[in-house]
Amino acid sequence: MMNQSLQKTARILGILMESKAPVGVNEFARLLGMPKSTVSRFMATMESLGMVRRDPENGRFFLGFRLFELGCKAIEDLGLRKAALPLMESLRDRINESVLLTVLEDTHITYLDTIESRQAIVARTQIGGRAPAYCVSSGKAMLAHHPDRIEKVVAQGLRPYTPLTITEPDRLRRECEKAREQGYALNRGEFREGVTGVGAPVFNASGAVIGAISTSTPAARMNKLRWQEHIEAVTQTAQAISRRLGAPAPAGAHHLPG
Amino acid sequence: MMNQSLQKTARILGILMESKAPVGVNEFARLLGMPKSTVSRFMATMESLGMVRRDPENGRFFLGFRLFELGCKAIEDLGLRKAALPLMESLRDRINESVLLTVLEDTHITYLDTIESRQAIVARTQIGGRAPAYCVSSGKAMLAHHPDRIEKVVAQGLRPYTPLTITEPDRLRRECEKAREQGYALNRGEFREGVTGVGAPVFNASGAVIGAISTSTPAARMNKLRWQEHIEAVTQTAQAISRRLGAPAPAGAHHLPG
DNA sequence: AAACCTAGTTCCAAAAAATGAAACTCGAAA
């Protein structure tokens, strides 16, 4: 039912995504459980299409630059980054902490862009990197509007990344429900130890969640007042971005007439 | 000989890359000259692999975020951006013009990153975007070290983008040869009218060209002195980045003992 | 409300492509 060449392609790209060093034909053959003749031909095709490139030293493979061109277009199409960046800078200046822009993809989030805090100690985040949605503030903020995804996440198993990671399905469901009511979600150090955050969803003109704004702050700098400030600032910024994108007014606080 | 599913995938991604608006199954079928049943199944597979995503409104397709993850990893692997960015900022501050980081891919260049000039008037460049190698300073600087590519470029035809575009194969060959000797190349407005630049190649530890640094300056701000300043500054920056990457000392000016 | 688009999905026999064991090439190491 699914095109198998494509699935194989995705596996190969996945291997290169995870791999630290370039990968050769024999290693692919081993990892994929396929004869090297098959792999060799496949890689030749992928190379000619720019999906991978060869290390001229030893013929091993890296991901290709064509993927970068395509990936940049992918997020450009979304229009989110352009609308968000200036407001993200203001937010960073307001709270003096790193600000992140993310999208929800299946059950994980992807970091689209970062505005770094100007402080000496920051929790660096890799643009293009991922995190499990249920472990981070932006992820929970977005899951809150995708109940089906919550169940998919739960079905995949709630692995503990830190002692504070949510591992109880019902706890996750409750937190998301709360996040939906309040319009924001928190991360108290559930993905990376000592890294906290506040996340709020961004909506497009159709009222669909298309991304989230969040903060990344070392736990050592957090206290009750700061949490409150961050929640307020992040929520306002996310709403301002949504407004820029033509989103209908948030339904949260105001009760609209029936 | 080449895997045809992969080629089809590349064509589909190419269509989405060029397309301004999302594309539906029927439109793909028309553009690809294939029955819609085939396309429908294909797109379903691509979607499940994250290569494309559907517009929830109308079911049409965009490029998927997975491509962004892969693309970011692709340039991270190269290690060029990390080595180059700080020096690019210094260069921008030195000449107060936009500074670009590019790689050569087949016969075109791809923009990896930009440090914008602080001036009011700038020629904006899209990260992830392309330009024909023979029309821009960075492209010519890199072609200079890949004679086979020059011939490939020539074979594809030298289309004039502006009145100043090089359209004579021999002129391109001569310019590249000169660029190789001098260690830099110029663009006098050969790709976009009124946009000039100076480009120099960056080498890795094996002495191979892996990218280029270049400037982008409105022609109105250019004069003889500025060209000289830019050439000096760009060349020095490119060499400094190469040194960071462990490149052997440039052979250009010094005549090494036989 | 019935007929009629348009867009997309599913079916299945026919057609085409990918597969993989083995032979081959090429460099480097013993």
Next chain:
DNA sequence: TTTCGAGTTTCATTTTTTGGAACTAGGTTT
């Protein structure tokens, strides 16, 4: 010189993909 490891090519066999047609589902016109 031989051996080894990594990669590529070959070609009969197996496995996919293909695509016309039927089907589904919204939306629009008569």
